[in-house]
Amino acid sequence: MYRSHTCGELRIENANQQVTLAGWVQTVRKFGAITFIDLRDRYGITQLLFGEELNNELDQSPLGREFVLQVKGMVNERSNKNANIATGDIEIKVESFKVLNKSAVPPFTIQDDTDGGDDLRMKYRYLDLRRNAVKKNLELRYAVNRSARNYLHENNFMDIETPFLIKSTPEGARDFVVPSRMNAGQFYALPQSPQTFKQLLMVSGYDRYYQIVKCFRDEDLRADRQPEFTQIDCEMCFVEQEDILNMFEGLIKQIFKDVKNIDYKETVERMSWEEAMWQYGNDKPDIRFGMKICNLKFPSHTFSSKENISSLINGADFKVFDEAETVVAIAVPGCSEYSRKQTDELTEWVKRPQIGMKGLVFIKVNTDGTFKSSVDKFYSEEKLKAIASATNASAGDLILILAGAEERTRKAISELRLEMGKRLGLRKENEFKLLWVLDFPLFEYAEEDNRWVARHHPFTSPKPSDIQVMINNNPVIENAADYLKHPYANIKANAYDMVLNGNEIGGGSIRIYQRELQEKMFAALGMDAAEQHHKFGFLLGAFEYGAPPHGGIAFGFDRLCSILGGSESIRDFIAFPKNNSGRDVMLDAPSTIDEKQFEELQIKLNLK
């Protein structure tokens, strides 16, 4: 061993001990004839004192930042203690030293506030990983990993590895494929998730399965997606939705406790997908703050059970509202005194292409009881008061109203709500609020093919009460225009998403385990019997031999870590991430391969 102690270990109790340390030179400070060096390793920083007697030697082999150094010396109490670091009471009076390896001057500083840009740090990722900020993220990631494994182990889950070289069954996302040399002309696929395997393990009776496992999706990468990502993947036998919700609330609460020392004692809120859309405009609401949507107007086929209050705004000759499919509002607390400049800025904000609204209507609920709006021309003070009352606005609030087509407008108000929450400091970094979103629609309508697509995935079961609806009806949509009248349009899924602070951190479902129902599902997705057999024959076969009721969930491990670490970016929590073009710029991968490899695989390029 090159050391007797780590750089984070020595305390005042070790004074007068002979020690050997090894690590990296963080800083070199010369004070006259003596030199101080901060020596760094994974565990901390220890101050080294090089006395005058070592000056000759230091001159012969000068030390620079990031040199790897081994020193022998005596632990001394420091006269000038540093309370900021754990070893701050001591320093090492160096007696001899050895440069284990030199370092060129790093292309950026190895500090929390590094001067390195994103591209440079990605290229030299091995140096970026030395920074404390990045190390803390990976340590948190390991702590989450450890906590999850311990909880699942205590609850009788077994880690069972599923294969990575599987069969390509593209449905939804694109597969990465792997040409097989031994089976020329054929390809493996990398798993988008171990979904069918974990279901087979339930058929095999393994009862409780888990895996922390890499998954792969060949999609065009949005800002915060990676082609390979990690899931905490779980499945259970003989359970209903309630059992899964309880088990996995428990998992996340345990992680809060172990990793953040947070006792999450509250009951985890639950909300139907419909309520989430109605109140928050999206299916993963951030419930750390209120500012719920007031639905002033909405198309009749959506939210059919909800009260229609469009009379509040209709008939005032305000064409924007009269002609809009949807009019939605939020009451932003305490912002009634926004200046013209501020409301103009908000108007510009909603008109950005990412939001795509044509304009913004506002009503100021003044603290003196009066109202001031951008639509005073059309609405009397009385009417404004009625609208304000519908939005639950208080004196001092600023009501923001968007109008337009249902889908886009609801999305826009949701974004605006989140933006205002952020601006007002309502999305507190150290507050964690969990939420289950339930009762999703089982299907979405795919206009281009006039068929159904599975909203979650094709293995999700409908609610028990909808199983017969699904089995007894033909999934084919005879009349595209009337697809909403098809009985499948209203089928609810036995599915659930776990949402943390406005992010979906996990999702799952109770699965189909009846062959007949699974075949109906595949048929709804436009697969004929031959295609079903080719792609999923093994699963349909397994359902013939005593498949038990089962269900599960998968958590996005990268995302979960980034939220717990208070970061927007999952990339900061992955040791070797890829950029937005799917490249590893450090390795320079992907790259060309040898002619011999093409020959052996019996493929060639066919570049457009």
Add this chain to the structure above:
Amino acid sequence: MYRSHTCGELRIENANQQVTLAGWVQTVRKFGAITFIDLRDRYGITQLLFGEELNNELDQSPLGREFVLQVKGMVNERSNKNANIATGDIEIKVESFKVLNKSAVPPFTIQDDTDGGDDLRMKYRYLDLRRNAVKKNLELRYAVNRSARNYLHENNFMDIETPFLIKSTPEGARDFVVPSRMNAGQFYALPQSPQTFKQLLMVSGYDRYYQIVKCFRDEDLRADRQPEFTQIDCEMCFVEQEDILNMFEGLIKQIFKDVKNIDYKETVERMSWEEAMWQYGNDKPDIRFGMKICNLKFPSHTFSSKENISSLINGADFKVFDEAETVVAIAVPGCSEYSRKQTDELTEWVKRPQIGMKGLVFIKVNTDGTFKSSVDKFYSEEKLKAIASATNASAGDLILILAGAEERTRKAISELRLEMGKRLGLRKENEFKLLWVLDFPLFEYAEEDNRWVARHHPFTSPKPSDIQVMINNNPVIENAADYLKHPYANIKANAYDMVLNGNEIGGGSIRIYQRELQEKMFAALGMDAAEQHHKFGFLLGAFEYGAPPHGGIAFGFDRLCSILGGSESIRDFIAFPKNNSGRDVMLDAPSTIDEKQFEELQIKLNLK
């Protein structure tokens, strides 16, 4: 939840409780008006008693093997207890039942001694996994996984995930490659191991890394290889060989304790590669038994430090020995009374193509002090006695002697030793003997290219005393015939293999961390500067910025599990293995892919 208890849980203390169980029908036995059913789940088997009053209902929905059943009833003490199962004191008097799913008649019996052949069981792997024998293997695998993680965690190792989509740098084994759609014409490779990444993590200062991780090699599959396999992969900073040996003996001993309840207290034996070859004829000797090789004759360039005793056999006009490069013997204990038939059978055994010897010479060391050999014509009793003495044979032993070319003959005597050990019951299933094999040669000679290849891998450091030999000499072999005289031929690696019962379960090395030395290594392997930069520029770059001394090891997780489980086949310890053609016959993968996939990837087939 579909059950109140599992099928392995109920005891006599639960008598008179109302319970709900769910599981699979293992057996149905009718006795007159009553029916007994064994209900099975992951946790055990519970006997169900269906009384006469349920006969009508049973007639309406008859139960078969592997049906999924839910029953409600009362726990009763059994009159006829079964001491073989944990629940054997009780049975459930069924009050009501529900068939949760039917099962077709399985294609083979779900029992330890199943009637299903290998191919059938692979196709229906989800049914094979139900068998207790397979379940026990996967449970053992999980126990090893858990034990390893706990030990490594307690020793400050961090699980850090490394990427799966990396760069193809074929050196040794073939890479599986993955065409990149976003970077058309370029390919990722799947990692053969996380070797370079774990080294970069050491450069980044993570100090102690581990991962239980899938690796991929596209090789023609021998009987017990898989294209995807799992490693326990570890790396440490600031260590020397001794530190690694201690740390990882500790790991394996902990696994013995946790998984097999074996206190492995003995010191783990250590042996140089040269001694292993000298005494056992291979580099992973099974030291559960002796029967060491007696080297009667060997070529002068091998084992140059060993005493030459060829005068014992030379000059007796026995051409087979006189002309042989190598003559080696073992003394098989207690077999001097082998019949002619038995020695003939052994002769046939060594003449099989897998062994490839031309014949077998034997000397019987009779218990009455006489000798009888197949070469009595050439060797006097006195000479036979001298040979016997050299082999350390005792009265009653049978000495077996092989002669031929060095490499083949040594391999053959090693195989013969193992075979005789097996026949004599010396390779005991419940005995575990660990061994470190050390001091491997760093290089092997590649005749076809007249260059060196790395015996372990190109990142292994030479012994400290050999570093200057490597740096100061040109790796080019000027004279192919004299390659043994090149200074590189004698360089020893700072590498180590852990051997368990004659199987290599892990191997590793202290790594090169100096750029100059790494470049020299790459040059020795025939890589010019451009190729070095293209393939490993990131690693050479990392060595510029303060790379610490480091080393590590990787254990073959599948193999380790199979040995602990007492099986020859790793396949039995993998949930979803592939066959010898690399196929998953259950999935029917690999398979063809869609035209759209080819188009998007911009590749096409080029079948010969």
